[in-house]
Amino acid sequence: MSDAPLYYGDYLKLDRLLDCQDLESTRQGATAHDEMLFIIVHQAYELWFKQTLWELDAVLGHFSAEPVEERDVGRAVGHLDRILEIQRVLMDQIDVLETMTPLDFLDFRDYLVPASGFQSVQFRLIENRLGMDPARRLDIEGTPYKARFTDADRERLRASETRPSLFDHVERWLERTPFLEFGDFDFWAAYREAVDTMLANERRFVEDNPTLPPEKKARELKSVDRTAEQFEALFDRERYAALRDEGTFRLSHRAFQAALLINLYRDEPILQLPFRMLAALMDVDENLTKWRYRHALMVLRMIGTKVGTGGSSGHEYLRRTAEQHKIFGDLFKISTFLIPRRHVRRAMGFRFGADRGEAGESGARP
Ligand code: HEM
Structure with missing residues (x-):
């Protein structure tokens, strides 16, 4: 170990990090000013993807244990938060990129073909670690998403698809x-x-309501029947399986x-943490979807309805x-x-621990 005091630039390997912006337009002989922004925004994304994978691996580490310790939930x-x-920072970076006008983008866009953000291995790893269902993935012009990667990257992606995902562990x-x-x-x-x-x-409320005209009554009863049908699908194991x-x-x-x-009894102290876990998973999934919409809108603004550099239909594919790509x-x-709290309270006497003095050992954990 060297005794030399740690130096900021050495610690962060800034000489390497800041020497990774090679403009394709410069190589082709006419520097396009905005290509620097384009590269740096993408590189910043990849750094944040790396951090996201780091956090996700920690979550997977906690959730691969059986049982999952409560403190680990x-x-x-915390990692999901x-x-x-x-994800919020990533969303905001689109605003920075949109200071580039579509015409500025055209100064170097052709040089990028056939590369595309579609080939971001880390983005795909995030999707797979979270638990993207391979059966729900969209093809690009009839070819599976993995076809656009190098052999080495394809192998990493294949391996990531075979490992239990966060979805599997949470299930x-x-x-x-x-x-x-x-x-x-x-x-x-x-x-x-x-x-x-x-x-x-x-x-009963609809049937006994004397002020309802017959057609309206029939309509409202139909709506109650439709709600009942939805619940039936949940109660009938075979229908659920189908x-x-x-x-x-x-x-x-x-x-x-x-x-x-967990959702119905989220107010019970023992279920507050599991509820926060489920809410955080929904937030991460929702933010990913929001990013997808935001990126698709930016793409429409930048290239209209042209095909993407990676060969997809562009905005339509995105x-x-x-x-479709929800986890x-x-x-x-x-x-x-969900049913109103008053029905839950009246018919379902769930109490855990001190207030009822029963309901399993206080240390019970999933
Ligand atoms: C001028 C800015 C951008 C344009 C015009 C653009 C365009 C596109 C297009 C057209 C696609 C569809 C695949 C294709 O045919 O190429 C795509 C996919 C993608 N892009 Fe971008 N993009 C831009 C910026 C970014 C940035 C900053 C990122 C951050 C890493 C990014 C990440 C992705 C990802 C991850 C996909 C794959 C999405 C999926 O398959 O679900 N893009 N992009």
Whole structure:
């Protein structure tokens, strides 16, 4: 070890970091001023992607344990909160890039073909670590996303697809929740009873309302029937399994039940942390979707409806990824099945620990 005092530039390897901006336009003989911005914004993204992967690996480390320690759920939430802040910075960087006008971009765009942000390995690793479902990925002009990478990068991506993702770990963690059945409490039976009571009340309310004209009454009763049907799909394991096979749901039935329980009882101290974990996963997923829309809009502004340098349909392809490339979509569907607190309180006596003095050992953890 050298005794020389640490020097700022050496520590950060700035000589290397600041020597990585080679403008393609300069190489072609006419420097395009805005290409420097284009490169630096992309490089900054890649640095933040690296940090995001670092945080995600820590979350995966905590969640690959069985059981997951409660304090580690808190730590995982901390890492996810940091990723959320990074995602906000990434969103803001688009504003910086948009100070480049479409005409400025045209000064060097042709030199970039066939390279594209589509080939960002780290972006794909983030998607895969989070748990992007390979079956839901969009092809580019009939070729799978991995086809556009070098052999070495393709191998990294293939390996990342075979490792259990955060989605897989969270699903198992939810399935292990001890709160679905404990003591005399059976969550699913109590929930079903509460839903039936709620729907019966709604139906009676419409039927007994003397001020409703017959057509309006029929319409409202139909709406109650539609709501009942949605709940039926959840209560009927086989229907749920069929919906899962066709991609409507992704979480196992038990994991979905647990996520619902955590949402319904989020105010109970024992479930506050699991609730924060689920909320953070939704926030990360939502921010990724927001970024996809924001990037797609920027692309429309920059290149209109031209094809991308990577060969996709450009804006149209990106808009479709924003709609389809979601990872924790099931957590957003939970809201369909939430019922008002008054029904939860009346029919479902979930209490944990001191206020009821039962409900499993206080150390129970999923
Ligand atoms: C002038 C600015 C930009 C333009 C015109 C642009 C254009 C495009 C286009 C057209 C695609 C679709 C693939 C293709 O055919 O090439 C794409 C994909 C992508 N770009 Fe950009 N991009 C820009 C800036 C950025 C920046 C700053 C990043 C940050 C890393 C980025 C990351 C990505 C990623 C990750 C994809 C793949 C998205 C997916 O497949 O879901 N792009 N871009």
